[in-house]
Amino acid sequence: MTDAPSRIVALDHLRGAAVLGILIANLPGFALPVAAYFSPAAWGGTTLADVTAWALTYVLVEGKMRGLFAMLFGASMLLVIDRADARGGNGAALHLRRMATLFVIGCAHLYFVWSGDILSLYALVGYVALLFSAAPLRLLLFAAAACLLIALANGLAIAGLGTVVERVFGRSTPADLAREIAAMRGGWRSNVAWRWHEEAGPFTAFLANGPETLAYMLLGMAGLRSGFLTGAWPRRRYAMIAAVALLTTLPIFALVAAHTIVRDFDAHTVVLASFVVSPLLRPLTVAGYAALLLMTVQEGRVAAAGRVALSNYLACSIASTALFYGSGAGQFARWDRAALYLLLIPAWAAMLAWPRWWLARFSHGPAEWLWRCAARGTWIRFRRSSCERDAN
Template sequence: MDFVRGAAVMGILVANLPGFALPRAAYFSPLAWGGTAPTDLAAWALTFVLVEGKMRGLFALLFGASVLLVVERAEAAGQNAAAVHLRRMATLFVIGCAHLYLLWWGDILNQYALLGIAAFLFAGAPTRLLVAAGLAGVAVAVIDGASLTLTAYATAPRATTAQVAAWEALSGGWGVPPTRDLLREIATFRGDWLRGVGWRWGMTANPFATALRDGAETLGYMLLGMAAYRGGLLTGGWSRRGYRRLALATLPLTLAIHVGLALATWRSGFDLRRVLLASMLVSPLVRPAMVLGYAALLLLAFRPAGTLSRCVAAAGRMALSNYLATSLVMVLFFDGWGLGQFARWPRASLYWLVPVAWTVMLLWSPWWLRRFAYGPAEWVWRALARGERPAWRAV
């Protein structure tokens, strides 16, 4: 599980790069910002096909598995599993809110904390119920995506004031916002730190409202992760043949579907309707199979004695530290209170930062764990959740 988690946190960096470096709308539409040269569009297409939503789903899958793991360890130690879990989630929520408002608008930790509380209610559920409830959560996201897509198609004529307002609202998140809004956002993030804090406070939705509105899919993946943990999928309990069959049954078809979606969206000139159809409706529909296929492929690649596997697993043991450290470094690089590179790089150029960041992550994680028992953020999380000072040095 550490190896898969390490690969997921490395993949999340790739997914988040446009969010660190470009206006928010550019995450889904290259027309919003970041350049439209063939290399920039190819970078968008590769990210859409291979990464967008998949790493987040994989991370949520592992988070759900960790819920059961913590419950099992607490019960084995004679502790109150509910109390242990709730303290962990409360602490993670505080860490996530600090990350959200003080560093970066794309935080997922506060949502994981809130939805992790809901996931705990299913800890004793049979595996079949976990699978059914998990798929139901994904279905809610698909229905929501269908609603957004249908709204885009219905309001595309922009024949009435209401249609214009609805189209512009959708364009603000998935299309091309008005130039004045883009320039205001760019000026904000090229400004000082307090200006960015104020923007995030005013523009970012309340975490509780976001969890209620958008959390069904994430909760669904957590429940599927609990089922996958119980069934041995995430713990290496399957045979290599089983993992190979799962990867072959899921990845070729889902990759082909995503390639088709990317090409259709590109050829449409990134029409808002096609962006929503691809990113918010069809992709969420087939994403669970792709996420499970990724998990199977990674477990096939895992080699306990391999140096690379050990480094990736170390990054997974320090996933929280690596996630937060990535945000800090990228924000310092792009925001105005650091090097001020926000919205200055073409999209394709951003990905030159990936091998540098991955190399640092794979080197510092095992180096740290040879000396210390936990990653720095994991140590803080554990200390605050337990109200005690854990051992610092590795034994």
């Protein structure tokens, strides 16, 4: 999210891996009723393949790639502010304009494309994160820990909601499922009307998910300040962090997944797994993934995908809803969960193929360029000059 000559390849590499991983978690959200995101028992099949697909996603991906993405958002936010200040500008004012513009983009994505938007949430949390832009490392870590405790308290509160837990995280009722499926298989207006009336808005998401998201943004700011996210630490230290973090947390996630399966995806068990256990363990897992990925940094296709992460993220939503919603091919709730992951092969191929070609000709991804122009209130040169293209 900075100009190309001063980009930090490690951040691009991590961001590219995160946006690829987020698609794994999002596929059930695109294709299946909302309750099925957390539970195969709600919809999408309960065969061995379907349950295994859920378990692998829960253990390895759910919330973890989103956490990594939020960390990188915090790091990039701090870079933008610091670099604007270093140029004699007002970094805080620029950041606020960027968040305002991102909020508009996110709301358009949320209501007109897909209800699983994270951009509007990031924009709202980004306003709060600005308060910590000058905070020392220890304060960032302390505040992140406090936010995670609040997220844990939120999870415990959700677990006590009774009927709401059953509706959103359990098997739901046939009538509710039929209404949602009909809305998603209907036309675009039907989709928008459903999201407007039935889905949580950005401010509700902020109250529910804001504390955990802020924690990851603060950890990202700390990771930038300490050199952890820029690849400045010794390779041996990254290897140690990856081994300790992943070998400690992933087996626990696996045990929780097994317990959830044994309990036949009881709604309260599902909530405890995703909203109570996960916030405690996820930060270590995210740090482990980051350390592992930082051992493989190179200026290749993954880093290029990270430079256009916003464009890739939005393109996935547009392509997926075109396949599953009634305004497109109308495949919503027609695929088994396990079959959905076959889509990763062409999707990842596309996400990795176009960025290098595009960036050789253009200075920014299309969505990134639009965001920059709107936030800065000025036209930014889009196409690279012939000299720039030759240099690449």
